Amino acid sequence: QKEVEQNSGPLSVPEGAIASLNCTYSDRVSQSFFWYRQYSGKSPELIMSIYSNGDKEDGRFTAQLNKASQYVSLLIRDSQPSDSATYLCAFPGSNYQLIWGAGTKLIIKP
Amino acid sequence: ETGVTQTPRHLVMGMTNKKSLKCEQHLGHNAMYWYKQSAKKPLELMFVYSLEERVENNSVPSRFSPECPNSSHLFLHLHTLQPEDSALYLCASSQGAERGYTFGSGTRLTVV
Numbered sequence: 258q259k260e261v262e263q264n265s266g267p268l269s270v271p272e273g274a275i276a277s278l279n280c281t282y283s284d285r286v287s288q289s290f291f292w293y294r295q296y297s298g299k300s301p302e303l304i305m306s307i308y309s310n311g312d313k314e315d316g317r318f319t320a321q322l323n324k325a326s327q328y329v330s331l332l333i334r335d336s337q338p339s340d341s342a343t344y345l346c347a348f349p350g351s352n353y354q355l356i357w358g359a360g361t362k363l364i365i366k367p
Numbered sequence: 368e369t370g371v372t373q374t375p376r377h378l379v380m381g382m383t384n385k386k387s388l389k390c391e392q393h394l395g396h397n398a399m400y401w402y403k404q405s406a407k408k409p410l411e412l413m414f415v416y417s418l419e420e421r422v423e424n425n426s427v428p429s430r431f432s433p434e435c436p437n438s439s440h441l442f443l444h445l446h447t448l449q450p451e452d453s454a455l456y457l458c459a460s461s462q463g464a465e466r467g468y469t470f471g472s473g474t475r476l477t478v479v
Contacts, residue, residue: 291467300457300470301410345410349464352415352422353398359409 259284259350263358272367276333280346280358283327290322290329293345295360301345305331336365369393373458373471380448381479388443388474390458399441400468401433402457410457416441448478 260283270276282290289308293301307313307320307329319332333340343362347355371392380386392399401413415423416435430452432444441458455475459468 289465289467298455298475300455300473301468303467303469306467347467353400353417353461353464354412354415354423355464355468357410 259287259348259356261346261348261356261358263344263346263361265359266362267364268361269364269366270336272336272338272365274336276336276340276363276365278331278333278344278346278361278363280329280331281327282329282346282348282356284348284350284356285324285327287348289349290320291347291355292318292320292329292331293347295343295345297342333363338365338367341365371458371460371469371471373456373474375474376472377475377477379477379479380445382448382450384448385444385446387445388456388458388476390441390443390471392439392441392458392460392469392471394460394462394469396460396462396469397438398461398463399435399438400459400461401441401443402459403454404457404473405454413443445476448476450478452476453478 262281292305295301305320307322313320317334321330343360345360346358350356398417403411414433419435434442455473457473458471461468
């Protein structure tokens with residue numbers, strides 16, 4: 258059974274520091290991985306997708322994928338209080354579905 | 368309208384009521400989904416439709432009844448719900464899971 262593991266947190270990071278969120282997955286053949294951000298009471302929003310080994314940068318966000326280790330991470334530089342949210346990682350399963358991690362709650366302290 | 372639109376945003380219903388949640392996607396996607404998210408809990412997949420055919424039904428009680436009349440519209444019909452069904456109900460669409468989902472804003476349902 259395909260699975261995703263995330264530390265549920267909360268992860269507390271000072272404002273301006275780098276927040277590092279991690280995810281491990283069970284499926285060796287998966288080709289795409291996603292990071293979603295979910296504010297409390299709101300719907301998840303796709304913030305990063307990554308399809309190949311290495312780093313992908315988008316503004317203050319960097320996704321890192323290591324397929325050999327089955328590990329994907331999200332780095333947030335210059336963390337802001339508005340980054341406080343739950344971050345979900347996911348990868349494709351079967352039947353059009355994404356397999357979801359339980360999410361890591363991130364708290365940025367001013 | 369762009370993206371995925373869900374209505375209503377909030378719904379309060381009694382246990383004997385019948386109501387429907389509506390979802391519409393304007394992205395040309397070929398799959399649509401219903402998820403339930405209870406307070407401080409992970410996403411729970413309820414139903415998956417691909418090209419208007421149901422491809423997954425995740426052991427959801429029969430008091431939840433989905434309908435997908437075309438590839439742009441998805442409904443969730445609700446009847447005789449229980450207080451524990453109170454949750455955020457999320458609709459999403461995709462052009463295959465390999466490209467990720469786009470979520471609607473959700474319907475906050477309260478059963479009294």
